[in-house]
Amino acid sequence: MKLETLTKSDSSSVQKEIISKIRDLINFKNLEPGDKLPSERMLSEKFEVSRNAIREAIQKLEFYGLLVSIPQSGTFVANIGIIALNGMIEDILRLDIPDFRSLVETRILLELKTAGLAATNRTENDLIKIKEALEAYNTKVLNGEDAVQEDLLFHLAIAKACGNSTMNTFMLIITPGIITNFKKHHVCDADLSKRGIDDHKDIYDAIKDQNPQLAKLKMKQHFKELYQYCYNI
Numbered sequence: 001m002k003l004e005t006l007t008k009s010d011s012s013s014v015q016k017e018i019i020s021k022i023r024d025l026i027n028f029k030n031l032e033p034g035d036k037l038p039s040e041r042m043l044s045e046k047f048e049v050s051r052n053a054i055r056e057a058i059q060k061l062e063f064y065g066l067l068v069s070i071p072q073s074g075t076f077v078a079n080i081g082i083i084a085l086n087g088m089i090e091d092i093l094r095l096d097i098p099d100f101r102s103l104v105e106t107r108i109l110l111e112l113k114t115a116g117l118a119a120t121n122r123t124e125n126d127l128i129k130i131k132e133a134l135e136a137y138n139t140k141v142l143n144g145e146d147a148v149q150e151d152l153l154f155h156l157a158i159a160k161a162c163g164n165s166t167m168n169t170f171m172l173i174i175t176p177g178i179i180t181n182f183k184k185h186h187v188c189d190a191d192l193s194k195r196g197i198d199d200h201k202d203i204y205d206a207i208k209d210q211n212p213q214l215a216k217l218k219m220k221q222h223f224k225e226l227y228q229y230c231y232n233i
Helices: 008-028 041-047 051-063 080-094 100-121 124-142 150-159 165-185 188-207 210-223 222-228
Strands: 067-070 076-077
Touching: 008 041, 008 080, 041 051, 051 067, 051 080, 051 124, 067 100, 076 210, 100 150, 100 165, 100 188, 100 222, 124 150, 124 165, 150 165, 188 210, 210 222
Parallel strands: none
Antiparallel strands: 067 076
């Protein structure tokens, strides 16, 4: 059976199998840091999967710094050493898809920190972006429309304003899972969405006034219902 014929629910296991095969290929060919991998087309044919599946697996390994893709040149083994590379791939293969509670806990921890940092480090351009997201959320909510994506864009704008690229990256990683679970569990009812308007305004004002303690407090209050909901599922 070709891997791409598996159901969507198996996509995570498919990606892990491709990553495992890439690891085995690196070891079998004794590839060293800086050595080039076969092309996506060749890997697709060898592993009997789609080129898109290969590309996603390579992108994941790139994210963890294990591979390096250079436009017009190809994909290369990163300069970290084969022993470390194998150990990190083993860790990646053991990673599970986080449940909703894990996503919420991680998000709250990140958001409290990013809110405080954003209040300290934000620029005038950051404030413009945060306010634009705030107003887009308000418009959707007041029109009775689903505003989950606008809500998260507001929080992502704050993460970007915090000035810490790693925290911003973590927020981007967990955002798709949060959007999916919000819609799946119907977390944002009308009352909670409308309260979010005032919450967002308070957070924005604290960041604008460069008051990190107040920004963290307002963010913590904003997540009170979400945190309670998560533990009452």
